[in-house]
Amino acid sequence: MTDPSYRLPRQVVPRHYRLRMEPDLDTATFAGSEVVTLDVIEATDRVELNAAELQIDQARFVRGNACAHAEVEYDEERQRATLRLSEPLSAGRWELQCRFKGILNDQLRGFYLSTFDDEDGNRQVIATTQFEATDARRAFPCWDEPDFKASFGVTLVVPEDLMAVSNGAEIERAPLGDGRVAITFADTIVMSTYLVAFVVGPFEATPPADVNGVPLRIVAPRGKMHLTEFALECSRFCLDYLATYYGIPYPGDKVDMVAIPDFAFGAMENLGCITYRESALLVDDDLATSAEKMRILDVIGHELAHMWFGDLVTMKWWNGIWLNEAFATFMEMKATDAFRPGWKRWLEFAAAERPWAFKTDELAGTRPVEFEVRSPAQAEGMFDGITYGKGSAVLRMMEQYVGEEPFRAGVESYLRRHAYGNTETSDLWESLDGSSGRPVGKIMDTWILQGGYPQLTVRAEEGGVSLEQGRFLLIPDPADTSTWKIPVQLRGMAGGEPFETGVLVEGSRVTVPLGRPVDWVIANAGGHGFYRSRYEEPLLDALVDRLHLLDPVERFVLVDDAWTFVEAGRSGVSGFVSLATAFRDEQEQAVWGSLLGAIAAIGHHLVTASTRPQYERWVAGLLTPLADQLGWAPAAEETDLVRRLRGRVIDSLGRLANLPEVVEQARSIHERRVAEPTSVDPEVAGAVISVCAAHGDAETYETFLDRYQTVSNPQESLKYLRALASFDAEDAVDRTFELIVDRTVRNQDTSWVLARMLANRTTGPYAWSKLRDRLDGILEIVPPMTQSRIADGFPALSHPEVAADVTDFLAENPLPNAARAVEQKLERLSALVKMRQRETGAIAGALPE
Numbered sequence: 113m114t115d116p117s118y119r120l121p122r123q124v125v126p127r128h129y130r131l132r133m134e135p136d137l138d139t140a141t142f143a144g145s146e147v148v149t150l151d152v153i154e155a156t157d158r159v160e161l162n163a164a165e166l167q168i169d170q171a172r173f174v175r176g177n178a179c180a181h182a183e184v185e186y187d188e189e190r191q192r193a194t195l196r197l198s199e200p201l202s203a204g205r206w207e208l209q210c211r212f213k214g215i216l217n218d219q220l221r222g223f224y225l226s227t228f229d230d231e232d233g234n235r236q237v238i239a240t241t242q243f244e245a246t247d248a249r250r251a252f253p254c255w256d257e258p259d260f261k262a263s264f265g266v267t268l269v270v271p272e273d274l275m276a277v278s279n280g281a282e283i284e285r286a287p288l289g290d291g292r293v294a295i296t297f298a299d300t301i302v303m304s305t306y307l308v309a310f311v312v313g314p315f316e317a318t319p320p321a322d323v324n325g326v327p328l329r330i331v332a333p334r335g336k337m338h339l340t341e342f343a344l345e346c347s348r349f350c351l352d353y354l355a356t357y358y359g360i361p362y363p364g365d366k367v368d369m370v371a372i373p374d375f376a377f378g379a380m381e382n383l384g385c386i387t388y389r390e391s392a393l394l395v396d397d398d399l400a401t402s403a404e405k406m407r408i409l410d411v412i413g414h415e416l417a418h419m420w421f422g423d424l425v426t427m428k429w430w431n432g433i434w435l436n437e438a439f440a441t442f443m444e445m446k447a448t449d450a451f452r453p454g455w456k457r458w459l460e461f462a463a464a465e466r467p468w469a470f471k472t473d474e475l476a477g478t479r480p481v482e483f484e485v486r487s488p489a490q491a492e493g494m495f496d497g498i499t500y501g502k503g504s505a506v507l508r509m510m511e512q513y514v515g516e517e518p519f520r521a522g523v524e525s526y527l528r529r530h531a532y533g534n535t536e537t538s539d540l541w542e543s544l545d546g547s548s549g550r551p552v553g554k555i556m557d558t559w560i561l562q563g564g565y566p567q568l569t570v571r572a573e574e575g576g577v578s579l580e581q582g583r584f585l586l587i588p589d590p591a592d593t594s595t596w597k598i599p600v601q602l603r604g605m606a607g608g609e610p611f612e613t614g615v616l617v618e619g620s621r622v623t624v625p626l627g628r629p630v631d632w633v634i635a636n637a638g639g640h641g642f643y644r645s646r647y648e649e650p651l652l653d654a655l656v657d658r659l660h661l662l663d664p665v666e667r668f669v670l671v672d673d674a675w676t677f678v679e680a681g682r683s684g685v686s687g688f689v690s691l692a693t694a695f696r697d698e699q700e701q702a703v704w705g706s707l708l709g710a711i712a713a714i715g716h717h718l719v720t721a722s723t724r725p726q727y728e729r730w731v732a733g734l735l736t737p738l739a740d741q742l743g744w745a746p747a748a749e750e751t752d753l754v755r756r757l758r759g760r761v762i763d764s765l766g767r768l769a770n771l772p773e774v775v776e777q778a779r780s781i782h783e784r785r786v787a788e789p790t791s792v793d794p795e796v797a798g799a800v801i802s803v804c805a806a807h808g809d810a811e812t813y814e815t816f817l818d819r820y821q822t823v824s825n826p827q828e829s830l831k832y833l834r835a836l837a838s839f840d841a842e843d844a845v846d847r848t849f850e851l852i853v854d855r856t857v858r859n860q861d862t863s864w865v866l867a868r869m870l871a872n873r874t875t876g877p878y879a880w881s882k883l884r885d886r887l888d889g890i891l892e893i894v895p896p897m898t899q900s901r902i903a904d905g906f907p908a909l910s911h912p913e914v915a916a917d918v919t920d921f922l923a924e925n926p927l928p929n930a931a932r933a934v935e936q937k938l939e940r941l942s943a944l945v946k947m948r949q950r951e952t953g954a955i956a957g958a959l960p961e
């Protein structure tokens with residue numbers, strides 16, 4: 113259900129918009145006109161549509177010789193304009209002709225300005241758009257709801273020396289004789305208003321590549337063409353891969369991938385004119401880590417996946433955003449995995465996106481994936497780890513349950529059936545039920561319509577194993593009796609014989625007969641299940657003794673589950689320390705990622721000054737064999753993931769074990785790299801920057817700041833910005849705050865830089881006190897839709913007195929656009945305060961002497 117007061121009346125339906133936009137980059141304003149072909153379904157003397165921060169100078173309805181002028185009334189709160197007529201428009205086809213004016217804002221939404229300094233240090237200005245969810249109405253009057261689909265014919269009037277891009281291919285250029293040119297683009301397919309885009313500025317484009325007849329270009333601010341090669345290679349692959357997967361040709365007439373210097377999100381799937389944050393598109397192949405390149409490949413796969421799933425077929429209303437985003441995330445994994453199998457994307461998915469979702473979904477303050485959305489503002493709260501992480505993880509779980517080809521066939525039939533139309537979530541389930549012959553909809557409802565996720569308790573029984581489900585909550589609630597329909601894949605040995613079997617757990621408990629006593633069992637074989645497994649003894653010991661028989665993803669899941677049980681107070685830290693020690697021969701970087709994440713958390717929350725030397729010796733002892741094996745430089749023919757592992761090991765030896773010889777070596781490698789950037793492996797380079805920051809003085813800070821401001825590619829600049837937020841000194845915190853306030857840090861990055869400062873073990877509490885004292889000023893800088901990312905830093909502040917201050921202060925001074933995120937992070941914080949109080953005393957006994 114949706115609240116009718118947020119929906120436009122349906123008696124007038126737009127079919128085609130002819131738009132002419134004239135942005136003036138010098139005065140930060142624009143003028144526009146539109147001719148909207150529309151059907152009047154029932155005669156009416158008032159037409160309502162959306163408009164915000166627009167002044168409509170003229171509006172008239174024309175049919176043949178008939179012409180009716182309308183009076184315009186604005187409803188600012190509901191972002192609407194009502195066009196009133198003295199006589200009703202008769203039913204049938206009409207044209208609305210409109211002239212209007214607006215502003216190019218600096219809020220990263222609607223039609224907005226972005227700036228960059230070119231190679232000569234001159235400030236350059238770009239006008240660009242970001243319309244999702246409901247900001248098309250800031251650029252032109254429109255029926256700004258996703259099911260009012262129409263086609264769009266766009267003309268942009270721009271200075272002759274600038275480039276202009278929109279959704280369709282350029283079909284005409286008409287010089288106006290005043291230094292400007294009117295560029296007309298081909299009509300689009302019928303699509304939602306939130307997918308319209310205009311980009312104007314000093315850009316350059318790669319020559320078009322031909323992908324099955326579709327011209328594809330990378331468009332970047334002038335002077336950055338040397339950073340486009342990898343994106344072009346990824347885009348060509350993904351466009352072809354996705355058309356093949358969907359079994360449907362690309363729905364537009366061209367693809368432009370456009371890098372924008374100021375961008376609130378990662379990227380935006382405007383049909384044929386996809387916009388990106390620079391760091392999500394442009395990269396120097398020789399200097400970037402594989403994780404940085406994977407991010408680009410991911411985002412490209414994600415946005416291109418939307419061209420069909422989202423653009424060709426679109427949700428009816430904003431409650432469907434989750435499926436749009438979850439599906440594109442799922443497809444991004446598939447495309448990335450197909451392009452670079454060596455990066456083991458699904459293992460990385462289990463290690464990154466899935467835990468990201470767990471971290472929210474194990475809180476009482478989580479939300480169901482799909483919920484009722486009345487106002488569009490509520491839809492903004494859907495762009496979080498639950499939508500992207502949990503949504504895609506449960507889709508992956510279903511795909512593995514029904515089989516990859518039946519799943520793909522269901523997606524294809526869904527897209528064919530609803531092409532150019534709008535859908536509800538249940539439409540996809542219907543197609544998948546049909547293609548798989550399994551009750552996909554019934555199973556998915558238990559994952560989508562209720563919040564939270566289950567824990568599966570696994571016990572050895574006479575002749576088999578029993579599985580018992582119950583909701584897993586970081587702070588347990590015995591009254592919660594939620595259950596799920598869980599597709600469980602079991603693998604192991606019974607009576608010396610291997611077995612593998614699937615079971616759909618529906619009730620609270622099932623027994624799986626194996627015919628023989630179980631030797632060992634993995635209750636989430638392949639690691640696709642969105643649940644945690646808790647093995648009762650002797651099954652846990654049996655697994656720890658047989659780590660070599662488990663797949664990397666299964667070892668990862670074992671570690672991740674074990675650490676979470678410590679956070680939730682279901683196990684003690686000493687058990688985790690022994691488990692981690694059993695992994696000393698591990699070679700898989702994703703598994704080490706999980707181990708080192710937990711080890712860092714132990715160092716952050718549980719280790720005190722008196723136990724730190726003992727902790728540092730433990731970490732060093734655990735990692736030294738691996739460090740000796742890997743050395744400081746890659747061997748020839750080494751895989752990207754081994755290189756990434758080396759980076760992790762150096763980083764941890766430098767920052768967690770604080771080994772002086774590693775810090776020294778990191779400093780000298782950093783100096784060498786500044787002089788000769790390609791002389792150091794990118795993974796080692798990333799680690800040494802991080803180690804140098806953790807042990808850096810004021811002089812190092814200034815060097816890093818200079819690097820941040822002068823390096824020419826986005827990943828390098830991000831590495832240094834991340835480092836600037838990680839120095840262990842209050843002076844450094846002061847300096848970074850200054851950089852935020854004087855806008856040296858772009859406002860697109862401000863919120864995560866703040867979160868990173870809060871998460872620092874030693875200076876986090878100081879950073880909090882600064883943030884608290886100047887919160888109002890900071891909130892003026894942070895774009896509203898990125899505010900919730902500040903809250904990511906709160907759980908680190910687990911000193912009881914600091915945590916109490918954070919909680920009390922935010923109760924009095926809420927972050928206006930991040931209420932749910934703040935509530936969730938404070939719940940996690942309170943669990944971590946309890947862990948600190950519970951386990952700090954145990955740490956000396958848990959760590960080896």
Ligand SMILES: [Zn+2]
Pocket residue numbers: 381414415418436437440
């Ligand atoms: Zn998306």
